[in-house]
Amino acid sequence: RKEVEQDPGPFNVPEGATVAFNCTYSNSASQSFFWYRQDCRKEPKLLMSVYSSGNEDGRFTAQLNRASQYISLLIRDSKLSDSATYLCVVPERGLDTDKLIFGTGTRLQVFP
Amino acid sequence: EPEVTQTPSHQVTQMGQEVILRCVPISNHLYFYWYRQILGQKVEFLVSFYNNEISEKSEIFDDQFSVERPDGSNFTLKIRSTKLEDSAMYFCASKSSTGDEKLFFGSGTQLSVL
Numbered sequence: 001r002k003e004v005e006q007d008p009g010p011f012n013v014p015e016g017a018t019v020a021f022n023c024t025y026s027n028s029a030s031q032s033f034f035w036y037r038q039d040c041r042k043e044p045k046l047l048m049s050v051y052s053s054g055n056e057d058g059r060f061t062a063q064l065n066r067a068s069q070y071i072s073l074l075i076r077d078s079k080l081s082d083s084a085t086y087l088c089v090v091p092e093r094g095l096d097t098d099k100l101i102f103g104t105g106t107r108l109q110v111f112p
Numbered sequence: 113e114p115e116v117t118q119t120p121s122h123q124v125t126q127m128g129q130e131v132i133l134r135c136v137p138i139s140n141h142l143y144f145y146w147y148r149q150i151l152g153q154k155v156e157f158l159v160s161f162y163n164n165e166i167s168e169k170s171e172i173f174d175d176q177f178s179v180e181r182p183d184g185s186n187f188t189l190k191i192r193s194t195k196l197e198d199s200a201m202y203f204c205a206s207k208s209s210t211g212d213e214k215l216f217f218g219s220g221t222q223l224s225v226l
Contacts, residue, residue: 038155041201042219046214046215092157102156104154
């Protein structure tokens with residue numbers, strides 16, 4: 001069974017802090033990886049894609065370790081608006097995003 | 113940014129009743145999906161739909177579920193005889209092509225079965 005595992009948190013951090021989440025996946029054939037953000041009772045929204053070793057977008061950095069089958073998401077200089085649940089998502093088949101396997105998500109709460 | 117639209121936002125029904133959840137995918141998209149999320153649990157794949165037929169379905173998507181694209185714009189999920197355990201948030205999603213990584217999700221329909 002192909003699974004995606006995450007620490008559910010919550011991670012409670014002050015504004016300006018750096019926080020990192022990890023995610024492990026079981027399908028060694030996975031080729032692409034995604035971090036989605038989900039606000040309470042809203043739809044998931046794509047935050048970042050990771051295909052090779054990593055990706056950086058502003059305050060967000062995603063890194064991939066294929067040997068250990070984990071992906072991380074680093075958020076620097078946390079903002080109150082970063083409070084959300086961060087979902088690690090892996091396609092069931094390689095690069096094909098037709099069927100996505102979601103982790104349970106890691107909840108982040110940024111406080112003033 | 114273009115949006116996937118879902119209606120209704122909330123649906124309350126009695127156990128055993130039929131419900132139809134409606135979605136209007138982004139107009140030039142070709143691939144359509146339904147996912148669901150039971151409260152407090154992970155988002156789960158239900159079904160994918162392309163070229164007017166189901167491409168793949170999960171174990172959850174049993175004979176009580178069906179999908180349809182009746183008029184070229186709407187994409188519907190029907191649950192024939194709802195059960196208590198069907199209570200969940202149902203998300204529709206679409207993407208433009210097979211090489212496109214980005215799924216656009218609708219805001220969801222919260223289904224409550226009483």
